[in-house]
Amino acid sequence: MAGMAAFSTQRNGACRPRGWRALAEGPLPALALAALVLVAPLASAGEAAPAWAVWAAAAVAGGSFVTALTSARRPWAVRRRIPQALVLLLAVVTVAATAAFPAGDWFTLYSLLAVAVAAVMPLRAAPALIAVTALAGGAMQAAVSGSWSDALWGTGVTSLLAGMTTYGFRRMAEVIADLARTRQQLAAAAVSAERLRFARDLHDLLGHTLSMVVVKAEAVRRLAPRDTAAAVRHASDIEAIGRQALTEVREAVTGYRDASLAFELDTARAALATAGIECVVEESGPALSPETDMLLxxxxxxxxxxxxRHSGARRCRITVRRDVDPVLAEISDDGAGGDPAAASGSGLRGLRERLAAxxxxxxxxxxPGGFVLAAEVPHAGVEAGP
Incomplete structure (x- = not known):
């Protein structure tokens, strides 16, 4: 019966099984169960008149059962409700056969019908339909044989157990398929988040570092004809910046890089001075938590x-207010007002995502007279100072 339940789960998009699993979940289990159930009715074919009607009823019952379960794996058949129609046909044949051939052991068809109902019909409706099938089988046998004991234990309970067991396997298969899909979605989300983190880190690292390299290289070009010593110092700075960039990129790849606000403020002073921009830094308040410090x-x-890169400013002011709620970091300049592309570029977009998280x-x-970048982080991330 576990094989029967598998027919209904394949239409949900789960991967098709291979090898012996494909054999076990194919039409063979349905054929085997149908043959087993129809042995008793066919054994009485010689006693019934006419015999061809017995064989015809058995053929239609077995064929509709096997086809219903196999077609439940085909999306096009499910959309056309072919499996449900075949289950209805099986129900009609079951009732007709038990009424037309009361002497034969046709009541086993109710167990076959209960399995088909459990494997094919909608999940919410299946338990109720299984109970109706068991009650109908028990009532039919009681009407034919006059024995409620045989009706209850011979048909009612057997059909109910067959149907509910199949339904339980089907539900388990559905849950396993849902878990597999959820695991795939979580894996895809983790990969996407890691790609986003790496893209943000790479932009922030290389954008800043390459800008400093460009500024230093321009200084070398200007100073080389008249001040070789100064040009050599800037060239040494380029080498140091390059080595630092390599280290930071390696750390970003492994996900262990922790930025430091104090280090970035010192780096900012050096970069702005090299670019010929006056830098003013104003700080106030206690120390920040590592997370907030890194964000700022x-x-x-x-x-x-x-x-x-974009402002053409002569003066830049960096303000860090740790004593307000929320904590504030602001970078302002007196340049041309900022490049619109920079204001909506990937760097600021990545910062917004970091801060929003x-x-x-x-x-x-x-x-009109400059550009202001301001970031606010909730005060919950601040540690008390000494």
Whole structure:
């Protein structure tokens, strides 16, 4: 009966079994069960008149049972309700055969019908239909034989157990299929989240680092003709920045990179000074939790990178307020008002996603006399200072 239940689960999109499982869940179990159930009725074919009617009824019953279960695996057949129609045909043949051949042991067809109902009919309706099948079989046998004991134990209980056992296997198969689909969805979601994390980290790391390399390279080009020593120092900085970028990329790949707000503020001062932009840093308040500190370090990194690359500013102010709720980090400049592409680019989009995950928010405002990037993180992420 476990094989019978499998016919209904294949239409839900689960992978088709292979090898011996395909054999076990194919039409052979249905054929075997039909043959086993029809042995007793066919044994009385010689006693019935006419015998061809007995064989015809058995053929229609067995054929409708096997076809109903096998067609339940075909989406096109399910859409046309062919399996349900075949179960209805089996029910008609079962009632007609037990009424037309009372001397034969045709009441076993009710067990076959209960299995078909459990395997094919809608899950919510199947238990009630199984109970109706068992009651109908018991009532028919009681009417024919006059024995309620035989009707109850010979047909009613047997049909009920056959149907409910098949229904239980079907429900178990449905649950297993749902779990398999859920596992696949969770795996796909985990891969997508990891790709998004890596894309954000790679943009934030390389966007900032390459901007500093470009600024330093321009300084080398300007200073090389007249100040070789200064040009060499900037070239050494390029080498150090490149080595640091390699380390950060390796850490981003393994997912263990932790940014530091203090480090990013120092890096921002150096990058802005190299670009010829005056940098003013204002900090207040106690120390932050590692999570909040890391979030604000990403904000400072992205904001300063945009100032160097897009603003054309002469002055940049970085404000970090740890003593307010929510904690505030703001990068403003007196440049041309910011590049619209930068205000909606992947870097700021990644920052918004990071902050939103922590309950914070990001504002990017282009002004006539500059550009302001402000990030707010809930005060729950702040640790008390010493």
């Amino acid at each position: 370090s990403w904000v400072v990194r992205e904001g300063v990178t945009n100032v160097v 922590a309950g914070g928010r990001l504002r990017a405002t282009s002004l």
